[in-house]
Amino acid sequence: MGIPLVEIINIKKHYPLTSGFVDRFGRNLQTVKALNGINLAIYKGETLGLVGESGCGKSTLGRVILHLEKPTEGSILFEGKAIGEIKKRSEMKKLRKKMQMVFQNPASSLDPRMTVRQILAEPFEIHCRLTRKELENRIVSLLEMVGLSASDIRKYSGDFSDGQKQRIALVRALSLEPEFIVADEPVSALDVSVQAQILNLIKRIQREMHLTMLFISHDLHVVRFLSDRIAVIYLGKIVELSPTEELYENYYHPYSEGLFSSALDLNPEINFNKFRVKADVPVSQIHIPSGCVFQQRCPEAKGSCSQNSPELKEVSKDHFVACLWR
């Protein structure tokens, strides 16, 4: 599989609740446990899909990897070097050039009161020294790369449609030619026809720039379209990890089964496997059960599921599942 570009080692991220219960030392007794021990490697040149529903921790993981938030425990290695141990600002700045993010909501990730020119010039102003002419040329070629034009430079970002904004956000992330991109649900907020255009664009960029990417989504079909491998995440733990086609043919974890069996096909006559995940159980990121994170909703939970927390184990080539029974 090659060299890992990003290594995620035992990452935990807990957010203390500032109001509510405290013990007599004033320590918060309640925390939101967003990430609970993630171990993952992202290899150079691959797109790793990260799938899960709301509250599973996927966005948090994206932010922690890029050091937008510091982990409570664990470390992130980029090209073998621990990000958390970088002390010099200049070194951190160099690293930031190499890894970028594309966010879900195009309207809030672009400042509506900045022109396209200002938005796209910003990365260069922070990291390079370019002449005015060079900068202008670079910006125009970036815009043309995503089907926009030189005349759009003077417009305010608020004047564009969601699809166009997402193109601008994409090209902003690519402007300094990063090695690694975290795309956090980049097409979820878009209409179907616009989504198709942006997905094609991302695919084209993947192929032309040989990017390494973490692609976060709740939509199985979209993830399949772009990813080489897929990690399924639930309540802050990876429950399954597999090459894409292998996962779609042979999913093992009961939660993966739940995701697949609840995916809706265009043809109502097609019935997937019977849907068995318990749907009305209240699930809290504060009160995560001891043992397996999925036990409350699992149709096959047994006694030992509350005692032992399963680790990822290989069930077939490169295919890992965290379940005591699979």
Place this chain on the structure above:
Amino acid sequence: MEPLLQVQHLKIYYSTAYGVFKAIDDVSFTLKKEETFCLIGESGCGKSTTALSIMRMLGDHARIEGGRILLENVDLLQLGKKELKQIWGKKIFIIFQDPMTSLNPVMKISNQIREVLIRKENKPLRKREVMERGMELLKQVDISDPKRVMDQFPHQLSGGMKQRVMIAMGVCLNPSLLILDEPTTALDSTIQFKIIELIRNLKTERKMSQILITHDFGVAAKLSDRIAVMYAGKIVEQGRYLVLLKEPVHPYTQGLFKSIVKPESKSAYLETMPGTLPNLSQLPKGCYFESRCKISKSICREHEPPLRDLGNEHLVACHQIDSE
């Protein structure tokens, strides 16, 4: 069979500082009894506006420019506030996308169900009766711990639970017409699955006719009998869902189906439609889809396309398609 609802040549325009905004521009369809009719399309197509027009819940700046909405032969657009209050909750009930805004955040669920029960019975009820009937209603939407839920506030419930509470209110009121405006869009897929089952049961077991508004074809597939594809305030194609799925005729419908990511899409690129939605305050003279259409000809730029009947309840608005 006698239709339940008939929307005839509905036109809803908004006057804005930039000109007249034609949100709905001559929309007609019929809802039969015990049927689910789906309005499907992308943002700005007018589907939510249509639903809100039926409920007469549009804002003050919306103008009913023309048309009729007949519910059991009464034109809803002609009714005054007093008559509408008789209809809301009794004949028509609407479930919105975001249950947080439909449920009162400062009232416990039990009190909100009390309100609904009082509306249904037209008389005050004792606390015990509210609890008993409320818990019974919550059980019918598969809430396994109804006693606890009755005692909670909406913010203590998940999105799926809140939607179940809304559906329970629908069960209680038992309206002839249920309107669902993107009922599962805000929900995770494993929760959505269950909610769709509940909505389907409302039709099959409780004989509630439904108008479903969605942008998601997967949801439409599971719930609809007939669908109408909307674009720029008009219906471009309508018919039975399976017919449109197997043989979509309008270029926009075809384009939409092709844009959807399917398992087979894996290694290729998706087929996309060029261009974007037209400006609804500067609509072209002829067909609104013309500038993005691969088969358009000069007549399409000059004249609005007529509605063609292809037989089998399949209608399409396009110059380039021949009728049967």
